[in-house]
Amino acid sequence: MFSYRHAFHAGNHADVLKHTVLIAILRHLTQKDTALTVFDTHAGAGLYRLDGEYAETSGEAANGFLRLIAEPNKAPAPVKKASAATKSIAAGLAPVIQDYLDLVASFNSKGSHKVYPGSPFIIQRLLRERDKLKLFELHPTDSKTLSANIAQLEAGRQVAVLREDGFEGLKKFLPPPARRALVLSDPSYEIKNDYARVVAMVADSMARFATGTYAVWYPIIPRPEAHDVPRKLKTLANKAGKSWLNATLTVKSSKLTADEAGEVIRPGLPASGMFIINPPHTLKAALQLALPQLAEILGQDQHATSTVESGG
Numbered sequence: 001m002f003s004y005r006h007a008f009h010a011g012n013h014a015d016v017l018k019h020t021v022l023i024a025i026l027r028h029l030t031q032k033d034t035a036l037t038v039f040d041t042h043a044g045a046g047l048y049r050l051d052g053e054y055a056e057t058s059g060e061a062a063n064g065f066l067r068l069i070a071e072p073n074k075a076p077a078p079v080k081k082a083s084a085a086t087k088s089i090a091a092g093l094a095p096v097i098q099d100y101l102d103l104v105a106s107f108n109s110k111g112s113h114k115v116y117p118g119s120p121f122i123i124q125r126l127l128r129e130r131d132k133l134k135l136f137e138l139h140p141t142d143s144k145t146l147s148a149n150i151a152q153l154e155a156g157r158q159v160a161v162l163r164e165d166g167f168e169g170l171k172k173f174l175p176p177p178a179r180r181a182l183v184l185s186d187p188s189y190e191i192k193n194d195y196a197r198v199v200a201m202v203a204d205s206m207a208r209f210a211t212g213t214y215a216v217w218y219p220i221i222p223r224p225e226a227h228d229v230p231r232k233l234k235t236l237a238n239k240a241g242k243s244w245l246n247a248t249l250t251v252k253s254s255k256l257t258a259d260e261a262g263e264v265i266r267p268g269l270p271a272s273g274m275f276i277i278n279p280p281h282t283l284k285a286a287l288q289l290a291l292p293q294l295a296e297i298l299g300q301d302q303h304a305t306s307t308v309e310s311g312g
Helices: 013-029 053-058 065-070 084-090 095-105 119-126 140-151 166-173 194-208 224-240 283-298
Strands: 037-040 047-049 115-117 132-136 159-162 181-185 213-219 244-250 271-277 305-311
Touching: 013 065, 013 095, 013 119, 013 181, 013 213, 013 244, 013 271, 013 283, 037 119, 037 166, 065 095, 065 283, 084 283, 095 115, 095 119, 095 283, 115 119, 119 132, 119 140, 132 166, 140 159, 166 181, 166 194, 181 194, 194 213, 194 224, 213 224, 224 244, 224 271, 224 305, 244 283, 283 305
Parallel strands: 037 132, 037 181, 132 159, 181 213
Antiparallel strands: 047 115, 213 271, 244 271, 244 305
């Protein structure tokens, strides 16, 4: 269970989606004066080097964040009939994408793109003094690295690092004192039962604190469990009478291919989604503008697409 390291995947297309959505949610939630508590159930190491051994081994950032910044205001290669997304890119990136790029840039010296902030550092950067952040990380190495990285912030009691299972650890903190919270959950799903556990965690959390905002990242891969996550979360939200939003970004086909020698080529992660319960009312319109641009820029084949669905 400790084989997964997010450092291999830092800055990939799934991170672009997750962090763009996360920033948009936090911008809205921090407009209200009341204190906010944010929970990250699978925090990872917090900061990553895109020129480090892990990231360079996978090279996933090259088709995610690094591709996005390469030519941020240029449309992809001309096509016979320009899509609406292509035209909008030419006119400039959607505000939530630009906000994401600006925030990541703030962790680097001018012109450098070596440091990539994980969710803990993105969240902390956007919080006010009165807000709290609780980070769960069970991996022994990542937990130690996370604690050391957070210590550099000198954030005092604002940020707490807990080396425990976030699915279970979250329970004792809900409802939070100020009755305002965002829960971000993005497990690796390397362990098969993570799919069921993330849904159970949201169900339990909503029973304890129905008005919180819950944001779940999930992979879109050819596994029934993966497709169950958004379907079951939608059912949970509808039964509770809560609003929801499901945003997906696909960059390539999920089908297996073969090389010239006949060896099977696995496509890697082709798509992912963010499911939010009690989303900000501003989020849908922002993502409807942004996600087609991300699909256009980050797309690796003709299957690249995006969706934004909502209800409640």
